Amino acid sequence: MSAPSEPRAARTRGLVVALSKAGRTKIRYPAELVRDDGVRVTVRAPWAAPGARDFGFVRFEPGDVLTEHYWRDRWFAVKEVRSGDGLLKGWYCDITRPAVLADGVLTVEDLDLDLWVSADGSTVLRLDEDEFAESGLAGRDPVAAGAAARALDDLERLARTEGLTALLG
Numbered sequence: 001m002s003a004p005s006e007p008r009a010a011r012t013r014g015l016v017v018a019l020s021k022a023g024r025t026k027i028r029y030p031a032e033l034v035r036d037d038g039v040r041v042t043v044r045a046p047w048a049a050p051g052a053r054d055f056g057f058v059r060f061e062p063g064d065v066l067t068e069h070y071w072r073d074r075w076f077a078v079k080e081v082r083s084g085d086g087l088l089k090g091w092y093c094d095i096t097r098p099a100v101l102a103d104g105v106l107t108v109e110d111l112d113l114d115l116w117v118s119a120d121g122s123t124v125l126r127l128d129e130d131e132f133a134e135s136g137l138a139g140r141d142p143v144a145a146g147a148a149a150r151a152l153d154d155l156e157r158l159a160r161t162e163g164l165t166a167l168l169g
Contacts, residue, residue, distance in 0.1 A: 070099035
C-alpha cells in the first residue's frame with residue numbers, strides 16, 4: 001500500500017504570497033510553507049515591507065515574523081505578529097476573498113476591512129471601514145461585500161469571546 005499523497009504545495013516548502021487590492025498587486029513576498037491541510041494554508045515570513053510601519057496601536061518593523069493563516073473557504077486571513085525575539089505583538093486580520101494556491105503562488109485579494117487584536121486580547125479594533133465603503137465593492141459585487149462584512153463581524157465576535165487562538169489551534 002502506498003502512502004497517501006500530500007497536496008502538491010506541501011512538498012514545496014517555499015512559495016510566494018501575492019496580495020492584491022482593487023485589481024492591483026499590492027505586495028509579493030517569499031514565505032515558508034508551514035502547513036497546508038487542503039483548506040487552510042499557513043506560511044511564515046519576515047515583515048516584508050521596507051522599513052518600519054507604525055499604526056499607532058502596533059509597530060511592524062524589520063525583524064518581525066508573521067505566521068499567516070489563509071483559508072480557501074473563508075473570507076479572511078489571520079496573521080500572528082511576533083517581534084524578532086519572539087514576543088507576541090498580536091494578530092492582524094485581513095478581510096479577503098478566499099485564498100488560491102497554484103503553482104507556488106498564494107494569491108489573496110484584500111477587501112480593505114481589517115481587524116487588530118492585541119496579544120492579551122484586551123484591544124480589538126475594526127480598521128479601514130471608511131476605505132471599504134469608498135471602494136464601491138457593495139455596488140460592484142454585493143455578494144462579496146456582504147461576505148466581507150460578515151467575516152469582519154465573525155472575527156470580531158470570536159476575538160472578543162474565545163480569542164483567535166481558538167480558530168488557529
